[in-house]
Amino acid sequence: MTVKRRITADEHLLDLRHREEWKQKAAWRVMKIQAEFVEGFDTLEEADLDDAVAVYGSARTEVDSEEYKLGVELGRRLGEAGYNVITGGGPGAMEAANRGAAEAGVKSIGLGIELPFEQGINPYVDIQLDFHYFFVRKVMFLKYSCGFCALPGGYGTMDELFESLTLVQTQKVGRFPIALIGTEYWGGLVDWLRGRMAADGKINREDVDLLLVTDDLDEAIAHMKPQR
Template sequence: MKEYRKGPVLLRGRNVPTTSTAGHLLDSQRDIDWLHGDPWRVMRIQSEFVEGFGALAEIGNAITVYGSARSAPDSPEYRAGVEVGRLLVEAGYAVITGGGPGCMEAANKGAADAGGISVGLGIELPFEQGVNEYVNLGINFRYFFARKTMFVKYAQGFIALPGGFGTLDELFESLTLVQTRTVQRFPIVLLGSDYWGGLVGWLRDTMAAEGKISEADLDLIRVTDDPLEAVEHVVSLTRDNP
């Protein structure tokens, strides 16, 4: 039977909702009922930040690994994710993912099997719920913006495996924060040149060529097919900039 966790509440069967808490918050309002409900949601939002800060404050150095929830266990990117997770732990880093299946599970598996801290930051969604079995420190969030803050605040670098809209969202938010110097220069690695090559080419040949970004901005991204090179890159830069 399908299970769904809404904060501390476990729902099954017909009680599983078809919408999310974040979706309710972002709905356009046709009346003033929001005035009586939305301000109180601030307390719930605050609690997510407090719980996230408390749970993650002592994990030490960490790298966030992004990637598709749809990648099969026998796919090349899943195997690469397992290797990335293992290598990061061996280098002394905790691994942070979105806690879901696919590439996220792979990185968590590599980290857990290597005896390291395997963090999963789950999100309440109607079609995707909970954290994978390889997470040994997990938090479920209702709100994307609280969760995304944790991805950045407690990581020293980012490795992106092939992924979809969610991976692109996290990637470009991270790039924006680094480009604007909102955060220190975190290393950002795209693992899989065949997958990411078209995007990087467009950034170079269209965005940079038309002056929408600078040529130097392209240096914020490292593309590789080698999990070891990806890990060595983030480790070398984060150890220089603790």
């Protein structure tokens, strides 16, 4: 059976094929974007999250995999350390981290995103927000998290990783610790950043040190400690 592809709000906003439609409905769409920010801020302020850590990772992580088990353990141990957990609310690694947070009894937040094909919010989320726009969602991650842990992931994880890195490097945000969990998975990327990007002078060598790469969950969680 063929699944019909939906046109998302991001596509209406960004795709040149919808330019004329945008011109006709520009004011309405700007209000929609504003409303999405307001709902996000209101919901997450009322949630009184205190310290929360964002956990990113692949929606394709299989439930019976070691990566999924690692995500559950990470979410649980973050909760036991006093952190609430924020994910993208989807399946795979996101579900695993939300599941661990739920087991630890802390707030388990899912910030979902509209996609052309259904993904849905996982059952371990107790505070749910659904966004039409990726950029609004990313603001919520950064505003309400004190740090970021990345499990193995794909393009979405890389997008969130480098968005955070850019804001830290350019000092648009203060201390925002980032831990990449899985040296085998992330090691090649960090080697390339150091051996190519930094070696060619495209970034400073100390910029690579903005990333902690580890297999030790205790080290990753200790790295999240907020700076008061």
